[in-house]
Amino acid sequence: MESVTAATIRARMLALVCEVPAGRVATYGDIARLAGFPRHSRQVGVALRQVGSEVPWHRIVNHEGRISRRGLDGNDELQRYLLEAEGVMFDAEGRIPLNRFRWMKTL
């Protein structure tokens, strides 16, 4: 058996992010759970931070359906722009209705 390294987990998470189709979103927790590490949701954010355009990072939102803030930088506005361009809609509170847009992985 091969040992499960941090790099392995990261690669697996990123692979799952790539599976999220346009017009749908997934939460950090969803990705962590699907990767087989239910409570490692923070690591999804860590992984996405260093990745570039090879991964649709904008389809990942927090458990409230909101765009997670990164403090500085206006990339969160870009994220909303990209999602709306794919047909994802936000309510008046700036949240995405997860019951409608949440991605459910199909076998």
Added chain:
DNA sequence: TGGTTGACCCGAG
């Protein structure tokens, strides 16, 4: 070597 931070989540009250 050790403490703090952070693109998070969840249960309990």
Added chain:
DNA sequence: ACTCGGGCCAACC
């Protein structure tokens, strides 16, 4: 709906 506390751990001082 909100607060509080615990969990998790790579990255960064």
